[in-house]
Amino acid sequence: YHLSREIEASDMSALEAVISCDEERLRLEKEAEILGAQDDGGGEAFERVYERLEAMDASTA
Secondary structure, three states, X not given: OOOOOXXXXXXXXXXXXXXXXXXXXXXXHHHHHHHHOXXXXXXXXXXXXXXXXXXXXXXXX
């Protein structure tokens, strides 16, 4: 596998960084599901969540 970008320097191990990103992806996907079920479709909050998911390239995770 090839990385498309680097992660900021930290004290996390590579495994911890991957797990952290995966946890964020799962949280964002759940938030998007909740926002999408609202009467207004989640509005700007929904858009922000999906922008973050796109930035993470979550569709290929």
